[in-house]
Amino acid sequence: DIVITQTPLSSPVTLGQPASISCRSNQSLVHSDGNTYLSWLQQRPGQPPRLLIYKISNRFSGVPDRFSGSGAGTDFTLKISRVEAEDVGVYYCMQTARYSRSFGQGTKLEIK
Amino acid sequence: EVQLLESGGGLVQPGGSLTLSCAASGFTFSSYVMNWVRQAPGKGLEWVSTIGIGGNTYYADSVKGRFTISRDNSQNTLYLQMDSLRAEDTAVYSCAKDIVASLAPDYWGQGTLVTVSS
Numbered sequence: 001d002i003v004i005t006q007t008p009l010s011s012p013v014t015l016g017q018p019a020s021i022s023c024r025s026n027q028s029l030v031h032s033d034g035n036t037y038l039s040w041l042q043q044r045p046g047q048p049p050r051l052l053i054y055k056i057s058n059r060f061s062g063v064p065d066r067f068s069g070s071g072a073g074t075d076f077t078l079k080i081s082r083v084e085a086e087d088v089g090v091y092y093c094m095q096t097a098r099y100s101r102s103f104g105q106g107t108k109l110e111i112k
Numbered sequence: 113e114v115q116l117l118e119s120g121g122g123l124v125q126p127g128g129s130l131t132l133s134c135a136a137s138g139f140t141f142s143s144y145v146m147n148w149v150r151q152a153p154g155k156g157l158e159w160v161s162t163i164g165i166g167g168n169t170y171y172a173d174s175v176k177g178r179f180t181i182s183r184d185n186s187q188n189t190l191y192l193q194m195d196s197l198r199a200e201d202t203a204v205y206s207c208a209k210d211i212v213a214s215l216a217p218d219y220w221g222q223g224t225l226v227t228v229s230s
Contacts, residue, residue: 002184031215037214037215039216039217041157041217043157044185048206048220048221048222048223049149049206049208049217050220051158051216051217051218053213054211054214054215054216054218055214055216058214060211060216060218069172075216090156092156092157094157094159094211094216094217096216097215097216099162099170100159100170100171100172100173101147101170102158102159103156103157103159103161104156105156106156106157
């Protein structure tokens with residue numbers, strides 16, 4: 001099975017400053033069809049998860065452009081260019097490259 | 113507007129069974145891959161099961177052989193039959209649909225709480 005490791009697990013950030021979350025897989029997330037199926041989701045307190053990024057770097061509809069995704073193979077990064085108060089929550093990466101899907105442990109983003 | 117509404121959660125004894133439903137609306141249900149994901153109290157997200165457009169099914173090792181995912185395209189409803197429930201299955205269970213051909217869950221329901229306890 002694919003194991004996803006996220007770092008850091010907690011990230012205190014100053015408003016207006018950038019934030020970065022790393023996601024590392026123990027296997028390549030390149031699918032047999034050539035695509036890499038790595039997504040990022042945000043879960044605000046008391047809310048269901050919200051899709052931010054899919055296939056490494058594609059922003060989902062309505063997601064602000066301050067969110068960006070990058071990476072390849074086994075190493076991926078979510079960046080927030082300027083953190084806003086509404087960005088507080090837990091961020092998860094998720095791989096769907098294999099029939100058995102898996103999430104990272106989650107990274108809690110909080111304001112300093 | 114896409115809507116996913118889960119139901120069927122509740123309190124069940126260890127070893128018992130429960131069936132969850134997810135009523136879908138606002139999209140062509142039969143054309144989308146659907147998922148169940150759970151979240152234990154205070155914990156992270158855990159993928160449970162996925163069903164493809166053609167009915168292929170996939171399960172996490174933790175539920176394989178005990179849970180069964182199914183769909184009724186005529187009723188726009190997704191199901192999760194849960195048998196031999198254990199205390200560690202206690203969680204909020206949510207259904208989610210995938211983006212077409214992108215294997216990412218774009219819309220999620222609010223979830224239904226399953227508590228396994230004697």
